[in-house]
Amino acid sequence: MFECVNIPISLLKDERLSLGDVQVYAAIVLLSGENKKCSSTRDEIQKVSGVQRISRHTQNLFHYGHIRIEKIGDGNRNTYAVLTGDEMSKPKHITLEEFKKEFLEYSSGVHSRKTIRTHKTAFREFIRVEGNKPLQSIGIREIEHFLSKKKQEASEWTARKYYGSLASAFEKAVHWELIKANPFRKVKKPKPPEVLPLFFSEEEFNTLLSSVLSKEFRDLCITALLSGLRLAELLNLRWNDLDFTSKVIQVKNSETFTTKSRKNRIVPMSEELFRLLKERKENVRTESAFVFHNKKGKPLKEQTISQQFKKYVISAGVNNRLHFHSLRHSFATHLVKKGVPLFAIQKLLGHSTSKTTEIYSHLLPQQLHREVNILAGLFNLKHSITN
Numbered sequence: 001m002f003e004c005v006n007i008p009i010s011l012l013k014d015e016r017l018s019l020g021d022v023q024v025y026a027a028i029v030l031l032s033g034e035n036k037k038c039s040s041t042r043d044e045i046q047k048v049s050g051v052q053r054i055s056r057h058t059q060n061l062f063h064y065g066h067i068r069i070e071k072i073g074d075g076n077r078n079t080y081a082v083l084t085g086d087e088m089s090k091p092k093h094i095t096l097e098e099f100k101k102e103f104l105e106y107s108s109g110v111h112s113r114k115t116i117r118t119h120k121t122a123f124r125e126f127i128r129v130e131g132n133k134p135l136q137s138i139g140i141r142e143i144e145h146f147l148s149k150k151k152q153e154a155s156e157w158t159a160r161k162y163y164g165s166l167a168s169a170f171e172k173a174v175h176w177e178l179i180k181a182n183p184f185r186k187v188k189k190p191k192p193p194e195v196l197p198l199f200f201s202e203e204e205f206n207t208l209l210s211s212v213l214s215k216e217f218r219d220l221c222i223t224a225l226l227s228g229l230r231l232a233e234l235l236n237l238r239w240n241d242l243d244f245t246s247k248v249i250q251v252k253n254s255e256t257f258t259t260k261s262r263k264n265r266i267v268p269m270s271e272e273l274f275r276l277l278k279e280r281k282e283n284v285r286t287e288s289a290f291v292f293h294n295k296k297g298k299p300l301k302e303q304t305i306s307q308q309f310k311k312y313v314i315s316a317g318v319n320n321r322l323h324f325h326s327l328r329h330s331f332a333t334h335l336v337k338k339g340v341p342l343f344a345i346q347k348l349l350g351h352s353t354s355k356t357t358e359i360y361s362h363l364l365p366q367q368l369h370r371e372v373n374i375l376a377g378l379f380n381l382k383h384s385i386t387n
Contacts, residue, residue, distance in 0.1 A: 056227050066137065094178060099135045103169050112258045114232065115165075122165035125150065136179055138170075156192035163189050168282045197329040197359055200225070204318045205330065213314040217308065219276060220292050222328060224272040226348050228331035230260065231324050234299050237291045247274050251350065261352045336360045 094102075100123040107116050129146050130138070143166075150159040167184035174182050200208065205225065212218045224234055227249060238258040241250045252264040259265075269277065280291065288297030309324040332345050347358040 027071070043212065094135050095132050096123070096130075096135055096138070097132045099169075099173060099178065100127070103172060107170065112232075112260065114260075118161060119169065122162040123169070125162060126166060135173060139183050140186050143183060147187070147190060151190070154192050160192055161191040163187075194359075197333065198322055198326045199330040200318075200322065200326060204316075204322070207318055208312060208316045212312050217312075218294070219280060220305070221309070222276060223273060224324065224327040225291075225330055226270055226276075227267050228328050229267065230328060231302055231305060232257070234260065235290075235292060235302060235305070236239040238289045239291060240289070242277060242281075244274070244278060244281075258348065261350050263350065263352070265347070265350045267348055312386050332357070332360050 036301045102257070104116070104119060104123070107119050111119070112196070122322065126146055128151050130142050133142070147159045147163060150162055163184065167189075170179070170182045170184050209218055209221065211250045212221065220234065223229070224231070227234075229237070229251065233251050237251075238254075241252065242248075245249070249267040249269060250264065251259060251267060253259055253262065277291070286293065286295060286297045290297070290299045292300055294300055306324050310320075313322050314320055327382065328349070332349060335345055335348075336342070342354065342361065343358050345360065346354050349357065351357045
């Protein structure tokens with residue numbers, strides 16, 4: 001059943017009010033033996049204990065224990081419908097565009113810039129291919145058609161990326177009670193063929209450096225290779241993240257930056273990296289909190305660095321498929337070749353699971369041969385085998 005209530009702010013704290021009062025500014029709901037309230041504005045409703053909003057960024061829909069309070073009508077922002085009983089189980093009808101707007105507003109407060117960009121692109125492409133349909137109408141057929149289209153237009157990797165982004169968004173729609181089930185759970189995630197990570201050989205990296213005229217850019221490339229940090233982590237690295245006494249780099253979240261795994265980690269400095277960063281610190285010309293910055297002391301932009309790096313790769317005449325992230329692959333690859341365990345590399349790279357680090361396991365056979373030969377030597381079996 002529907003019951004419309006106007007909620008005046010002046011009577012917000014008057015606990016004598018009830019849902020039947022349509023001339024008041026606050027609604028008191030008797031739930032589990034406790035009086036709880038909600039107000040007409042988003043700012044006020046945030047202050048009320050026990051209220052969980054369906055969306056952090058919308059004032060149109062609020063969830064209130066077993067009662068849903070939903071804004072109705074465009075003309076009066078203080079008019080709500082209080083849904084109880086059977087009406088409560090009916091999801092709100094919104095289009096993909098409407099859901100996209102709400103989800104992106106939510107995403108802007110909890111996800112990294114890169115993830116937000118992926119969400120935006122995924123929604124844009126999904127709506128382009130499938131149309132601005134009602135959210136509840138999206139099923140297996142629409143999802144499989146979209147994934148098939150993206151495999152044709154782009155690649156299996158692109159389809160997989162969009163699947164992950166949209167699946168997480170639809171999972172949030174379930175949590176917000178906009179749909180009853182996530183249709184992506186019934187569709188198999190695209191699995192692209194395994195691609196070995198590209199990395200710089202010692203010769204290729206030295207050739208690249210010889211083509212880089214800017215010392216600032218050379219320092220950035222060397223730091224990337226010797227630390228394994230992602231480009232975003234490097235560009236958000238501050239001087240107070242460096243501990244020259246302990247010779248470690250603290251890769252951590254801040255008000256303006258969130259790591260990909262959302263976790264902090266410690267990366268030790270090699271002697272070469274320690275000297276490079278120490279020298280930069282002692283010879284800094286522009287006052288800035290950032291280790292790598294522009295002439296105004298502001299952080300550099302990822303896209304600008306990526307594009308400039310690609311130009312240097314081409315001018316150096318090395319494999320033109322190499323890109324800035326290849327420096328991170330190079331860090332891990334050469335450590336594996338030197339016998340460093342994958343578990344240690346996982347921690348250095350900040351991978352949340354070992355599965356991501358296993359892309360470097362193809363480099364292990366030679367190392368494993370050395371390990372099993374140790375076992376043979378341990379038992380001194382040479383004489384027994386020859387006899």
